[in-house]
Amino acid sequence: MAKDISCKRSRYTLRTSDRRVFRRCLRKWDYISSMRQNLTRSGAEQNINFWFGSGIHFALEDYHGWNVYGDPRKAFYAYYNAFKEDELPLGAEACYELGMSMLSYYLTWYPRYNSATQFETVWLDENGEQVKPFTPGATPCVEQSFMLPLDVSVITDIETDTIYAKYVEGSENDAYAYPGQGTLVTVAPGDYKFDGEGMAVVQDDEHLWIDAQGVTHKVQVVPIFYHGTMDRIVSDKFGRWWILDYKTAKGADTNKLDTDDQIGAYIWAANKLFKKPIYGFIYLQLTKDSVQAPRRLKNGDLSVDKKQKTTYSLLKMEILKDYGSVDRAPNKIIQFLNDLAARETPEGDRFIRWDFVRRNEEQIANVEKCIYGELSMMLNPDLYCYPNPTRDCIWDCPVRDACIASDRGDTDTIEAFFKDWEKRPRNEDGNIDPWRENLPKPEVVREIPLEEILDSAKYMTIEFDSSSEETGFKFLYDDEDDRV
């Protein structure tokens, strides 16, 4: 990523999640958007799902990037230990075990599936050129936070952060530029201005906004950026670039991929940010569940209990150990193996799968239209932020209590509710992770034997032969004529 873009910071950003909230409920958006009240919960993350997702992302960020911990499970251990006991959300301990189990399986799943694609993390030098991994001065494209300038600026109040208007180029001191809204006045250093009590000399360049009622506000003109984080940029065996995104969820969902707005927005943004076009998007889903080795009965035979959480490959491996070949196994075991095969697809099993998504030029152009269309509505000074109550409010709205109180006109409850909230710092780039400061030193964690950080009896050590043929996975984008 070009340095001048990644280093820019914005006080006002647009993220895919903001856009989703904007479309979901204007009142909720008004509370939390950086363009409105900009509120966020104080203290460490207490939502166990977010906390857990951050840990898995960090483990894979390290493993596929600098790999300072040498093993994603050690990186996950470091993440867990970056929190003081009273900062850990409820259920963190159980999630620690789950994370270790998921990452253990990932370590066997990934090389087998990746042998068909040969994805490698892209490393960029300071000029944004791709270089060999670990080239001095280069960085791996993992957890790539980006700020894409949208070429839209707003006039904001220096004290309250209120947005008064979308800035019009060259509108300074033009009384007709913002009809019915106000006038933007620029006062140069050395000029005199009326500061409310008397005339004062202006020290620095100042912008003032004189609203429709004639009240003067000290303002600044602030650019808006599209903000996001790309989990990983990989290059395939033909050198084409893909954005790889990790999702942790109860179960894999593929129905949304054709319409997923993050996929479109990230490809659109990456094509502007990087020197090389993005070929597609890899949606890698890790189910929050622990894979188990195929169970055995007391007599040592393989169990055919369909409820066991195992996979086709694991069972096949045990069958080969016991019988030498699948066709020599008893029918009921072959039947169970076939049942497991039917539940899997070439893209993965019920524990981990990846899907490949592409967007054509027309789709990317439409993404841009949507982003600017939504932004323009967000900046409409007359926008009334009405609520959109649905049955999802109970689980998808962190400000539900304030929303209910607001309809009742109960200002005391609203005030009490927001005691635990604060304004998000305006100088942040949107991704401040305070726990990163408290990560245990890699050289110390690397020395801890793996058995000490995970209860190895619970986590299988599966030695697969790294063959994509075994998985049935084929890289369908193998057409060499289609190279970008």
Ligand code: SF4
């Ligand atoms: S509770 Fe529902 S209606 Fe109220 S702010 Fe939240 S999402 Fe909107």
